[in-house]
Amino acid sequence: MEATSHAFKDNVRRAIVDPGLQKALGMMKTGFQARRLAAIEKLPEFEQLRDVGRDIKNHVLENLDFYLERFERKVTEAGGHVHWCRTAEEARETILGLCRKACAKTVTKGKSMIAEEIALNDFLEEKGIEPVETDLGEYIIQLRREPPSHIIAPAVHLNKEDVIAAFHKSHTHLDPGRPMDDPHMLLDEARAVLRPKFLAADVGITGANFMIAETGSTIIVTNEGNGDLTQILPKMHIVLASLEKLVPTFEDAATILRLLARSATGQEFSVYTTVSTGPRRPGDLDGPEEFHVVLLDNGRTDILGTEFQDMLRCIRCAACLNHCPVYATVGGHAYGWVYPGPMGAVLTPTLIGIEAAGHLPNASTFCGRCESVCPMRIPLPKMMRHWREHEFERHLAPMAVRSGLALWAWLAKRPGLYRAVTGLAARVLGLLGRAHGRYGWLPLASGWTGGRDFPAPEGRTFMSQWRRRSGG
Amino acid sequence: MPAASPRVGLFVTCLVDLMRPSVGFAAVKLLEAAGCRVEVPASQTCCGQPAYNSGDRRDARDIARAVVAAFAGFDYVVAPSGSCAGMIHEHYPALFADEPETLAKARELAGRTHELVSFLVDVLKVERVDSAYSGVATYHDSCSGLRELKVKAQPRRLLASVAGLSLKELPGAEICCGFGGTFCVKYPEISERMAADKAEDVRATGADMLLAGDLGCLMNMAGKLQRDGSAIRVRHVAEVLAGMTETPPIGEPGG
Amino acid sequence: MSDARSQILGSIRRALRRDALPADKAAALEARLGDPQPNLIPARARGGAEAVVELFVQMAGNVQTTFSRVKSPRDVPGAVAEYLAGQNLPAAFAMAPDPELDAVPWAERPTLSIRRGRTEGTDQVSVTGAFAAVAETGTLMLTSGPSHPSTLNFLPETHIVVLPAGKVVGAYEDAWARLRAARDGTLPRTVNFVTGPSRTGDIEQRILMGAHGPRRLHVVLIEG
Numbered sequence: 001m002e003a004t005s006h007a008f009k010d011n012v013r014r015a016i017v018d019p020g021l022q023k024a025l026g027m028m029k030t031g032f033q034a035r036r037l038a039a040i041e042k043l044p045e046f047e048q049l050r051d052v053g054r055d056i057k058n059h060v061l062e063n064l065d066f067y068l069e070r071f072e073r074k075v076t077e078a079g080g081h082v083h084w085c086r087t088a089e090e091a092r093e094t095i096l097g098l099c100r101k102a103c104a105k106t107v108t109k110g111k112s113m114i115a116e117e118i119a120l121n122d123f124l125e126e127k128g129i130e131p132v133e134t135d136l137g138e139y140i141i142q143l144r145r146e147p148p149s150h151i152i153a154p155a156v157h158l159n160k161e162d163v164i165a166a167f168h169k170s171h172t173h174l175d176p177g178r179p180m181d182d183p184h185m186l187l188d189e190a191r192a193v194l195r196p197k198f199l200a201a202d203v204g205i206t207g208a209n210f211m212i213a214e215t216g217s218t219i220i221v222t223n224e225g226n227g228d229l230t231q232i233l234p235k236m237h238i239v240l241a242s243l244e245k246l247v248p249t250f251e252d253a254a255t256i257l258r259l260l261a262r263s264a265t266g267q268e269f270s271v272y273t274t275v276s277t278g279p280r281r282p283g284d285l286d287g288p289e290e291f292h293v294v295l296l297d298n299g300r301t302d303i304l305g306t307e308f309q310d311m312l313r314c315i316r317c318a319a320c321l322n323h324c325p326v327y328a329t330v331g332g333h334a335y336g337w338v339y340p341g342p343m344g345a346v347l348t349p350t351l352i353g354i355e356a357a358g359h360l361p362n363a364s365t366f367c368g369r370c371e372s373v374c375p376m377r378i379p380l381p382k383m384m385r386h387w388r389e390h391e392f393e394r395h396l397a398p399m400a401v402r403s404g405l406a407l408w409a410w411l412a413k414r415p416g417l418y419r420a421v422t423g424l425a426a427r428v429l430g431l432l433g434r435a436h437g438r439y440g441w442l443p444l445a446s447g448w449t450g451g452r453d454f455p456a457p458e459g460r461t462f463m464s465q466w467r468r469r470s471g472g
Numbered sequence: 473m474p475a476a477s478p479r480v481g482l483f484v485t486c487l488v489d490l491m492r493p494s495v496g497f498a499a500v501k502l503l504e505a506a507g508c509r510v511e512v513p514a515s516q517t518c519c520g521q522p523a524y525n526s527g528d529r530r531d532a533r534d535i536a537r538a539v540v541a542a543f544a545g546f547d548y549v550v551a552p553s554g555s556c557a558g559m560i561h562e563h564y565p566a567l568f569a570d571e572p573e574t575l576a577k578a579r580e581l582a583g584r585t586h587e588l589v590s591f592l593v594d595v596l597k598v599e600r601v602d603s604a605y606s607g608v609a610t611y612h613d614s615c616s617g618l619r620e621l622k623v624k625a626q627p628r629r630l631l632a633s634v635a636g637l638s639l640k641e642l643p644g645a646e647i648c649c650g651f652g653g654t655f656c657v658k659y660p661e662i663s664e665r666m667a668a669d670k671a672e673d674v675r676a677t678g679a680d681m682l683l684a685g686d687l688g689c690l691m692n693m694a695g696k697l698q699r700d701g702s703a704i705r706v707r708h709v710a711e712v713l714a715g716m717t718e719t720p721p722i723g724e725p726g727g
Numbered sequence: 728m729s730d731a732r733s734q735i736l737g738s739i740r741r742a743l744r745r746d747a748l749p750a751d752k753a754a755a756l757e758a759r760l761g762d763p764q765p766n767l768i769p770a771r772a773r774g775g776a777e778a779v780v781e782l783f784v785q786m787a788g789n790v791q792t793t794f795s796r797v798k799s800p801r802d803v804p805g806a807v808a809e810y811l812a813g814q815n816l817p818a819a820f821a822m823a824p825d826p827e828l829d830a831v832p833w834a835e836r837p838t839l840s841i842r843r844g845r846t847e848g849t850d851q852v853s854v855t856g857a858f859a860a861v862a863e864t865g866t867l868m869l870t871s872g873p874s875h876p877s878t879l880n881f882l883p884e885t886h887i888v889v890l891p892a893g894k895v896v897g898a899y900e901d902a903w904a905r906l907r908a909a910r911d912g913t914l915p916r917t918v919n920f921v922t923g924p925s926r927t928g929d930i931e932q933r934i935l936m937g938a939h940g941p942r943r944l945h946v947v948l949i950e951g
Contacts, residue, residue, distance in 0.1 A: 009661075043771075135929070214763060225939040249763035268864045271921065271923050275920075305742030362658060365663075366525060367619075389529055405526050412531075437726070453696075457490055
């Protein structure tokens with residue numbers, strides 16, 4: 001997709017006055033948080049599991065080359081194929097080649113953020129292959145031709161009315177007067193429309209929540225079952241996964257699985273956790289005849305060994321989005337690329353460049369809620385701060401901010417002068433603001449006073465009063 | 473173990489110094505009432521957080537180095553702010569990772585630096601305060617204090633001992649108010665919307681007073697409530713705990 | 728592609744500031760893979776045989792799995808017939824060609840119409856066995872193979888699983904250990920962990936049942 005992260009501020013202005021979006025965000029705010037809390041309260045070991053999960057991922061990252069080679073060997077032994085791809089383009093071409101080999105006309109897809117990252121749908125369409133998203137949320141936004149706004153709830157920015165409109169427009173073979181006001185009817189309609197697509201697809205493409213080095217297996221986690229129909233019905237199953245999804249053993253995956261659903265949707269476990277190892281076996285009555293893993297780097301190895309390495313522990317649960325007050329205010333599309341919210345604020349600059357995504361790590365109050373809920377204990381605010389350091393060093397921060405801060409820092413390093421200036425400011429602002437106690441407008445502070453009053457200072461600084469009190 | 477009469481260096485914080493000195497004096501009163509000898513190093517300015525959070529590591533280090541020097545030798549360093557105390561406690565050591573000598577000093581300073589209310593409760597074992605306020609208050613948990621320093625139960629515990637005061641819990645008390653330091657002027661639309669959500673939650677409690685432990689958040693929330701015409705008074709928690717409510721609430725004109 | 732492979736491995740090693748792992752370290756990692764150890768297992772998953780069965784029933788029930796509890800395989804046909812009648816479903820289903828299911832005396836219920844094999848999507852109801860069940864979250868573990876086509880787990884609207892209580896274990900790791908022990912070092916093509924019927928929350932966060940997979944998941948638990 002075309003990134004609009006550079007226009008974050010414009011995106012924000014639109015998002016804030018979009019009543020439909022604000023209504024949808026209002027609905028998501030409390031649900032995810034309450035459900036997560038309820039789920040983890042039932043598992044006393046949750047905090048310990050976070051430590052174990054973090055350590056597993058760190059161990060993998062330190063030995064990533066070893067585990068990748070081992071994973072490849074096991075996939076091959078199970079009759080599958082691993083395709084190593086450095087870039088989005090290589091991955092797209094690889095997938096196209098596989099689809100052509102399978103003479104594919106239609107491809108069903110399970111929800112995959114990596115597929116969004118490499119803009120796979122547009123590419124396949126251009127090449128004359130019809131990609132069909134099968135996750136309900138992904139299907140809805142595919143009909144609307146828009147990107148997901150959330151990494152696990154792609155249509156969370158929409159209301160029921162938007163879904164009704166999209167189905168009306170796209171499902172033209174159905175009676176236009178059919179009743180649609182109950183969400184169950186919408187679900188039944190999507191199920192009925194998608195079922196023949198599942199049965200007719202030539203290739204199924206899914207992502208992977210985990211890859212297991214021990215066995216060469218991949219794991220997907222879903223609630224709808226769409227990912228399973230995607231992989232068992234067509235003759236070819238392609239797994240598209242970025243290389244940091246690796247864990248050593250099933251036991252390691254189980255530990256992280258205990259964290260994943262609870263952090264994501266607040267379920268104790270997702271409905272379907274599917275472990276796939278190679279293609280159909282002799283005697284099997286169903287399942288794909290070919291099993292391919294497209295293993296994507298796309299910038300991951302550039303992050304490895306840097307101050308952003310911890311980000312590679314991310315399991316895409318979206319807890320950070322679900323608890324971010326900024327995300328809750330502006331929604332996912334404002335972030336302007338595939339990954340929104342705190343994890344996106346760290347990851348997006350690594351993937352599309354800090355020049356294009358500079359706003360994202362800045363648009364955080366550092367309230368720290370993301371880190372406090374991250375199951376993999378990723379220090380998200382710290383890494384956003386690292387991005388700000390990169391921007392500062394490269395003079396990418398806005399001039400007004402830079403010069404204002406520079407002046408402040410210059411003063412803060414000169415206590416005598418600082419006292420004189422702050423003393424004067426306190427007196428002037430205190431005096432002028434005394435009658436009302438606050439300012440409705442202040443020069444150079446329209447950002448603040450646009451929507452808020454600014455309290456007037458009391459009039460004399462603490463330090464000057466203290467000096468007098470202690471006779472200094 | 474606290475000494476019989478610990479020597480405490482008060483880190484006033486730049487916002488309290490400039491905007492609301494009465495919070496500083498309330499802090500002094502609370503600390504002295506708890507048996508501390510309070511001193512205020514004259515060379516202090518700011519903790520350096522604005523520079524640090526803006527990616528300006530060099531200025532942040534310079535300022536931090538001055539704070540480390542200014543507060544050498546005290547038994548404790550106390551700030552009426554979870555944000556500034558958190559900066560010293562959590563982030564100073566990270567600033568000097570490659571400067572072993574200052575790192576040791578920064579770590580040592582971090583170890584004896586506390587947010588005011590948690591210092592009173594956790595270190596000085598203060599169980600009640602001698603003050604009175606007649607009304608219903610609600611309390612917002614400022615983010616840094618809450619998540620970096622685990623300030624949560626301590627203010628509620630002391631507020632429970634204020635005669636005449638009843639505390640009504642604020643729904644979403646742990647959600648950021650939208651201040652975020654320079655965030656509030658860099659992204660004013662988002663900041664203001666967050667402040668508006670907070671103001672709505674505050675109004676819904678029916679409380680007549682909003683309290684918190686960080687002046688930045690308080691100014692933001694007071695500014696939003698007052699712009700909306702709300703009569704809810706806004707104060708730093710230390711003012712109420714110290715029984716120093718003669719100063720007009722934040723953003724209100726003097727008598 | 729081998730070029731991409733060596734470049735990716737090369738950049739990993741550069742990032743980690745080392746060459747390929749030395750033999751001793753690689754051997755240690757191979758040993759870790761060769762003898763996989765469980766990490767932290769929650770206390771709730773460590774009950775005795777009876778406790779895990781009760782926990783399984785409770786946890787699965789929490790996620791809308793329904794149960795018939797019977798004493799012996801002889802009772803299974805009756806339980807299935809009764810369940811189908813109760814749901815107003817036809818007494819016909821596609822059944823996994825599973826020797827364990829064949830041992831059930833289906834003929835004693837001649838009203839049941841049974842077809843053995845995979846499903847192409849036209850069957851309303853399927854009946855399968857299960858490899859194991861995991862109590863900690865009420866999760867069934869289904870393994871694909873000639874005796875268990877995985878289409879049966881997903882295409883029909885109603886999925887009935889016949890489960891002897893002895894197959895219930897506490898934790899995922901326990902189930903996986905059983906699977907390893909039951910096989911010669913290879914895995915089935917698919918292992919499906921199923922926790923309740925299919926659902927989605929994609930329309931206004933409301934949980935709706937029966938998204939693409941079964942709308943109903945019913946377990947006939949044999950406790951004899």
